Amino acid sequence: MAGYGWDEYDVRHGGRQTIHDAGNSIDITTEFVKVPGGQHGGSWGVRIKGIPRDDAPARQFTTLVFYAGMEGFGSLKVSNEQDDLGIEGSVTMAGSSNELGDFTLEITEGPDSNKHPPPTHKSYADKPLDRTFVASLQASDDTMWQAKQLLFTSLKVEIDKMIAEYGAEQAPPPWQTFTIPNDIKEGNLHLVQKVFEGEFEFDVIYSSGSAPPVTSRVLTDAIETATELFTERFSNLLSPKAPFDKPKYQPFSKSMFSNLIGGIGYFYGDAVVDRSYASEYEEENEGFWQETAEARSRVGSIKLEGPSELFTSIPSRPFFPRGFLWDEGFHLIPIADWDMDLTLEIIRSWFNLMDEDGWIGREQILGQEARSKVPQEFQVQYPHYANPPTLFLIFESLIDKLESKSPLKATSDPLEFVRSAHLQDPPTAIAYLRTLYPLLKRHYFWFRKTQWGDIKSYDREAFSSKEAYRWRGRNPTHILTSGLDDYPRPQPPHPGELHVDLISWMGMMTRSMRRIATFISEPEDAREFEGYETAIIRNIDDLHWDSNEKTYCDATIDEYEESVHVCHKGYISIFPFLTGLLPADSPRLGAILDLIADEETLWSPFGLRSLSKADPNYGTKEDYWRSPIWMNINYLAVKALLDLAQAQGPHKARATRLYTELRKILVQNVFDNWERTGFAWEQYNAETGLGQRTQHFTGWTSLVVKIMRMPDLSKGEIRDEL
Template identity: 25%
Template sequence: MAGGKSAGKSKGGFGLSIQLIATAVLMAAAAAYFGFRGRGHFKPPVLSPLKAPMLTELQEFDAAYKDQMLWGSYRSGLYFGMRTRTPKGLVSGLLWFDPDDPNTLNQMRARHEASQGDGLSSYGWKRHDGRTYGTQELVDGEYNISLSMVGAAHPSRLKSFGPESGPGGDWSVRLQLSRTAGMPTRRRRISVVVYLGDEDAPREPWQVLPDGEVTDLRSGPAALLSGASSALGRGAGRWSLHAMEVPSSRFDRVFGAGLRRQRSAGGAEGEGGGSGGAGGELDPSLPEGTLEVSRAALSNLLGSVGYFYGSSLVRTGGPGSEPQPYWPAALFTAVPSRSFFPRGFLWDEGFHQLLVQAMYDIGSSLGLPAAAVGRYRAAAAALSDLAALRRLHYDDARGWFADWGTHTEDVQLATKTVVDGEPPQQRVVSERVTRGWPLPQFVPQFGYVSLFPLITKLLPAGDVPAAAAAPAPPSAGAGATGSAGGSGAVGPELTLQQLALLQDPGLLWSPHGLRSLAIWINVNYLVLRALSHYAAAGGEVGAAAAAAHDELRSRLLKTLVGNYRKHGYLYEQYDDETGRGTSSHPFTGWTALVTLIAAQEY
């Protein structure tokens, strides 16, 4: 009987296994079939523009504006380049090289695309208004190259508009070569190439070498090129390029749009102001050279505005899926760094606009539907609730605002040796090793996130409503560490407490500004703006905020102005111990905020 029971169990178990195996095989086959079928028939979603008013539809951007802005120094990634704001552009550029250097061709030593690897001592726009004129100086070893629209006596406009001018007007550029001051005197040559091309009539790759003949400019102005281009309007507007030599190793090139009489570059000179942006007088107590640096920062930002046309790539599927192109569109934007980030960056653009608004007031709204605006207003109101912020992010134990989440401090950075590649090679890699179990708690570091209530001006300057001192919510559960809640300082005491933390040298306060891994000018500017707001409140909070503002502003300006005058550049970030500029340069993304900091424009 025992044997029969045993046999029955064996048979039943075997039968169940057959069923499970058969089911698993069928499921795997079905998954493979539908997965293959799905991949074969998958169609990416249709990407279409948002149906909402566009900035370009504002009345400020009418036909007159488009005509005035047709031409500009919109080839941001070059040391110097002009183009039209059209999908297929009429483009112009400059390159130079040492014809006596055997490495010129072998190592591609010609200067054309802006690159930190070229090691220029300095370069950047010293004056630029974003519309009609500008001057740029490039110091390349023994050579000092000045590209300007400035005459000997008066600033000159890059573009002029007359009755005989075609679309976009006429523009002129003056190129001056000189020996860099302090360099040894020896006979050296430099070759300069100026070119103009039409993207609407491209050449084959093997036909890109320039056409033309050597022209002696000593006998007078010369017509170098002429033609027609759809970039200048319907019907392929006519254009011509002229050059002339002027004294002191300079020559001018004049571009004429339309059928018109030839004239010299001197005809482009006007009486406009030459400050290129930040003008006026600054506080004489500021570091020497602050006005010069402020003008250069804003001018280089405006001179770095570029025009791009094409499709952005977005990934609509999961990881590993092929990116899909957006619809073709134009992008007109300032670039953070011509040598390192010669393209638009969203997180810089907001700070760019702060500077641009200081010069040009758009003056009207986008006219978004009320329903769309309402959603943003509701979100803004929720995020402006100080009582809720205290309940969620105020660490009573430490007296500051902090992130809350599943976290552990018991983490180490370990190294290990791996073998990979072809042929196989050994390399040492670092990896994070977590030794403790993460628990719900406050992140116990004071960082930029701790400054957000101050930056967003949510801290009280006077008496605070009782709701802001609401008690803490129920405990986050077993194992949670840290005391959340709002049972600590309230009213002006809370603000004074945060101002004291701001100036604690053991936290973010340094001789060169507020630090994280480095000194970043964007966050420092936002803190200065908030301190200026609280300084106007008066009382104890106002006095403390004003003192912190003046000291932080002084430290930042000494660091930024000192670096520019010593090294010739503004930088993406600054070392928090030495104040030395680091990373990409010239960087006039958010670092151009030095102009607003100097002028106290918040």
């Protein structure tokens, strides 16, 4: 692939997706739109177009297979009459279910300009390629998602027949051989195949029985409208600002955002959970990680729970098609600017997963299909494991927008009243937060109960004897629960550890809870959270600031049973700054900015690296969070620098310079990689800037869109829409 993904997309109207299939010398465009109407969610349509690439052969043959299946109760059948030679014209399926009512699904023949491979083999008489092939299958619910394998099985049967009849030496050409059988019958899964020569186009149209039928002409109009509405909305809300307000950045910015919002999906199924509550999972003994590993190996502690459902924005459609708790908060930062109602529905879906104790699984691997993409050792979720509470960043964004009282920009979108209902009418936002508030409190106090850190046992001096935190789920090489997987931590692991990134997240979470309680008029709760917040901020300095290293560090217990700092300079060193817990006049800020700006530590020509070049662990072993540049943490850094640049204080001028330069190099590097490879990447190499690990990673890497939208302080622009 030379690249693929949405060029423009909005979940409420639709958009355009392009697949640059270099291996098959074809560019395929799918234009998907929703057509509202009726009582069952309306109708939709997809227009599929193919254009041979410049290096395509003179006679380019392409085959496409569309399939539709009905899971659970309901019916789906091909309603066309099949003649001896195949299907004439369009293929129409008729279906019905409790959720969808009656509907039809039409796969059109397309315009007269479509061409098909001519007869070149005597097998053409039995399977003429100017007809559409349809094969009906009966699939169980647990195999329906394996439609690709079912297709290949069907193809192999036909290939074997061809070889048996004509012999390997006289076999038909590939475009004739690789075709499904014409076999229409009762079934719940129907494969539809077309074979084209050169350019092609056809439509797939779903018409709800409770709404007027959709035609190709209606689809054409809907596609034009969807493009117009997307262009207008993007220009108003997310169009890049200087120096990225040049034409070349527009397709890039639109694509990055469209793939982020186009990664929203609905997931349903059971999850693998270990609720044995073995004492070893308390992680309070030295050598606890060994006890934990032994406890995990016991038979019978792992069970399937659910089914559950989740509405979520995923990191990568092809590689990580499931919900990640800490990723979600970052995903929703740009989406909240685009569609607050959609954002809040996703958040509600996550909190509806919470158990009675307040736990939400950090990875939502729901059902067999989702588990097929995850190594077995990572599938089990543990109810004492946390993940950074980034969803609380979105609650603060909501309150910021409401408190700013900025007038909403006029739009011609007929669904604007839905998208912005919570912003236009504060009582609606208050009602939403009040409904969710008991779950938010339960989740917050679950964090305090399960991720607490030990101050008293080791005679640590701190403002508060309670505000300290430690990630559970630790072993000598990883803390997956922190999100910073292999970032170096104190060795060996110790139950007396304290983690500076976690206490910073807890400070942000507490601030958010205070603001929510204030906004919904819960003054007693607000005062309680304010007390926790003050204690956390004081304890960050008391427990984690190292005056010799001039940075924030994790703490552990040494062989003399004394508390000591372990300082691996990198992302965790600046977490109190990243989470907005340091005031503009903090005496720590000068050293923090020194660390950020130091080319031997965090600063690189392409963004802030995850670990200092001077650290002996730099670039070692897995090297996941031990050197690469990550967009989510860099976004937090850019935003924190912007906040500092726009506040009155001794570091205003320096913060402005660092913000301007960091914003520029981050955007330019992601853009250069996208232009060169056709993809966004999971992370970027700190030495070369090259994208690496997972390609088509359009989750938090899409935060580049938000960074491009930030003000250009080199021209004195005021704070706007942050």
